[in-house]
Amino acid sequence: MAQSPIAHADDEVAAGQQCDLIIIGAGIYGIQAARTYLELHPTAKVNILEASSSIGGVWSHERIYDAFWTQTPLGILGFSDQPMHDVPKEECYYGFFKAKHVSTYLKRYCEDHVYDGSSLGSRVQMQTKVGSVKKDEGEWHVQCNDGEISFRSRHLFDASGLTSTPNWPSLPSQSEFRGMIIHHKEFASFERRLAASPEKKRSIAVLGGAKSAADVAYSCAKAGMDVTWIIRRSGSGPAALVSAKGKAGYANSNELSYTRMTSLFLASIFSPAMGYHWLSHWLNRSMAGRWLVKKLWQQTQDEAVEEADYDREDGKANGFANLRPDTDLFWQNDSTGVNQRKDFFDVIAQKVKVVREDISHLDSTGLVLHDTDRSHVDADIIVCATGWKLDHPYYSEESAVAFGLPVRNHLLDPSTKTRWLKLEQDAEADVLRRFPILDSEWAYRQSAYPRYTETVETPFRLWKSMVPPSDSSLVFLGKLMLGNHFRDAEVQALFACAVLDGNARLPVKPEMEQDIARTTVWCRRRYLRKGLSGNWFYWDTIPYHDSLLAHIGLSAHRGKSWMQDLFRPGFSEDLQGLLPEYRGKYY
Incomplete structure (x- = not known):
């Protein structure tokens, strides 16, 4: 891969602590990246740099409040090698629970994982704020705390995520x-x-x-x-809050959402990795299939509206009806959440004035x-x-452009703008051929998505939403939005290690850029305003992860029969076999 156009590091940074791997951020992505790398390289020197005083990111103790509940239920939330067992049943609502238990779980997870005599927790450098990241002669130099401390390594994982600024x-x-x-x-x-x-x-x-x-x-x-x-x-409207209740034998709505069968109804660009091509083709390209897709999404939306009862009498004086979403649930244009509390809608209707x-x-x-x-x-x-802002304060503007991070459009030179516009125009025909529903009358009834030339910032342009086409020694983790970030942290961590170890086949740069353009166009079409950043895969947890794992040839996460493969939810324990399979394949 070509080296990125970065300024030379100064002498103070160059003399920093030598590491085998630097990880920026001690949220769930940074923790899982360290665990996965150390499982494969147990004697490696791994430093995790965290600006705050506690681990966990959004799940850290300092950011947990009483009404903060998980959006992912027990059995699905957590890492595959250490399930969550100690959440009292009386503190759960259809499997969803208070976030304080996640904070405790992560602390214990970091203490329990020890490699070469050092736990994950002991490898976190707390209150270490990254000030600059530069590359010089094949090494990354990370300067922290106004130059008081610095680190250097040939490999860097940026796991700072999207919820920092x-x-x-x-x-x-x-x-x-x-x-x-x-x-x-x-x-x-x-x-x-x-x-x-x-x-x-x-x-x-x-x-x-x-x-x-x-x-x-x-x-x-x-x-x-x-x-x-x-x-x-003038915004995208209020979030759609779907029911937590399960149906058809599933314990909650997330269990039903995180199946490959449900994922076939998403119009997801990642769906080929799941298999079942004939069914996906029929659902996406036939009139009957698209009718069925719309019908099932409408039914789900109607159930959410019925549970909220936006026109209820006890909410009229407070404007409760103003919480009705502006766009259909399928598009996710106004965001989506799970209603994890039995009294939520009653409390809002009766005690909160809602203004649009x-x-x-x-x-x-x-x-x-x-x-x-x-x-x-x-x-x-x-x-x-x-x-949150999509900022990247410790990279120079030149570096941000080279790495494919969002930047103001004016920072791109005319030839680069023209190249990406051409790539996206070429990709659009393919996206609409595969997913006619994204160009249908149903789509146009929603808020029209802005064209590329109308956006202020460029989208993320990372291959697989992780790898800069210009330099594969740097991998970004958690720079996307989807439904289950714990599962994503585990899958992305293994894929990132495969990239560093040379076990993930990297296409040449033009092929990477074509793939990025295709994903960008699909994301804008699929998720409207939310998709403008090119990293909004909210419904696509299962197909996106299938695509990453298929690329490195792993199948331990799949069901043992076609019935189980299609209808079993994506439980965290299903990923237990990935590391053994990876070792057996590449070591």
């Missing part, structure tokens, strides 16, 4: 507001401060339409606060909306549950 909304006249403004990332510590003075009544404005905003609004309402939940009219409007500006006592009346929302605390 808060995305702050634009709030005109913010300086006039006399109250407090926090991001969802800080809500756990904020909740602990509130618990210390429960006697004080507070007015809370929650900004955002996704599941994190729903959790914050619910948490504050249960605590007896006056809550107004504001969802931008843009914000004009702030004043000293709250927010002024952009409606014709310039309505005022009183608030002494504003919680911004507005997601």
